[in-house]
Amino acid sequence: MLANLNSSLDFHSKALVIRAERQRVIASNIANVDTPGYSAHNLDFKEAMNAASGSPQNQLSLSPGQSALPMRTQKTNPGHIPLPGNASGQLGQQQSAGYAIQSQPSMDNNSVDIDHERANFADNSVRYEATLRFINSQSKTILSAIQGQ
Numbered sequence: 001m002l003a004n005l006n007s008s009l010d011f012h013s014k015a016l017v018i019r020a021e022r023q024r025v026i027a028s029n030i031a032n033v034d035t036p037g038y039s040a041h042n043l044d045f046k047e048a049m050n051a052a053s054g055s056p057q058n059q060l061s062l063s064p065g066q067s068a069l070p071m072r073t074q075k076t077n078p079g080h081i082p083l084p085g086n087a088s089g090q091l092g093q094q095q096s097a098g099y100a101i102q103s104q105p106s107m108d109n110n111s112v113d114i115d116h117e118r119a120n121f122a123d124n125s126v127r128y129e130a131t132l133r134f135i136n137s138q139s140k141t142i143l144s145a146i147q148g149q
Helices: 001-031 045-054 114-147
Strands: none
Touching: 001 045, 001 114
């Protein structure tokens, strides 16, 4: 019984961390909207959750302090604002955040679509908040059961 509660909370806590990381990637894209030659990044939530939850196709052995998120830490141009990931830039397997598909051509080769990024930012914020509320609700339910109310 305790294992079921723990695994459920663990799943949602991993989802919360991935949502926070995706929010950081989107914010980095927005910050680089005027940087010539910048390629927008995107974090695939489904792929990151599979990696974090230890799905059979994506088994990762992580040491403490290592992130289970697929992220790119290298810059495409020295003038770009970096995307800090874990220090080594590698996980158990080589994984990286993908580049976003360019929806509008730009004269300066910048692939950030500010309207798309704003929509992604708002969507991810709502999903982050929903995950956080679910964790809080589940924690309150457990606490209520323990107190016998």
